[in-house]
Structures are given as C-alpha cells and as structure tokens.
Amino acid sequence: MGIIINIDVMLAKRKMSVTELSERVGITKANMSILKNGKAKAIRxxxxxxxxxxxxxxxGDLLEYQPDDDQEEK
Structure with missing residues (x-):
C-alpha cells in the first residue's frame, strides 16, 4: 500500500469541500483531487x-504508512 493520504477524512471532520480547501491552499481543484485520491507521486x-x-x-493526520503485503512477509 505505501503512503495513504487521508485528506478526505480531514475534510469531512472540518466540514470543508475540496473546492474550498484548494482555494485556501492555492492549488487547482484538479491537483487537490489528485492528492486526495492518492494518485500523486509527490507533494511539496x-x-x-x-x-x-x-x-x-x-x-500525521493526513499521511499514514501501510506496508505492502509482500514487505510484511520479509
């Protein structure tokens, strides 16, 4: 699995939309969605x-590490 991004969890807790967050952060809604969905390869x-x-x-509220199944067997 690797790194799990929990932006959606924090958005729900804060009752905030992706659009509002992207505006506050200063990145596009599309890029915020890529981050939120775990499709990003990196984050500044x-x-x-x-x-x-x-x-x-x-x-730590946003990022979580889960080892891959094959790494757990080593």
Missing part, C-alpha cells in the same frame, strides 16, 4: 504545510 512540503494550516491539523 510547502503544499503540505498549507493544507495543514487550512485544515488545522498535523501532517
């Missing part, structure tokens, strides 16, 4: 910082 620290500020949360 500055963007993560702005998301945390907008959602009043810590990076």
């Amino acid at each position: 620290i500055q963007t993560l910082e702005r998301i945390c500020e907008a959602l009043d949360c810590q990076p």
Whole structure:
C-alpha cells in the first residue's frame, strides 16, 4: 500500500469541500483531487504545510504508512 493520504477524512471532520480547501491552499481543484485520491507521486512540503494550516491539523493526520503485503512477509 505505501503512503495513504487521508485528506478526505480531514475534510469531512472540518466540514470543508475540496473546492474550498484548494482555494485556501492555492492549488487547482484538479491537483487537490489528485492528492486526495492518492494518485500523486509527490507533494511539496510547502503544499503540505498549507493544507495543514487550512485544515488545522498535523501532517500525521493526513499521511499514514501501510506496508505492502509482500514487505510484511520479509
């Protein structure tokens, strides 16, 4: 699995839309959706910082590590 992005969970907790978050962070709605859906290959620290500020949360609230099944067997 790797890194799980929980932006959708924090959006629900804060009762905020993807559109509102993208406007507060200063990135396009399309790019925010890519992040939210876990399709992004990278995220800039500055963007993560702005998301945390907008959602009043810590990076650990947004990012979660889950090892791949084949890594657990090693």
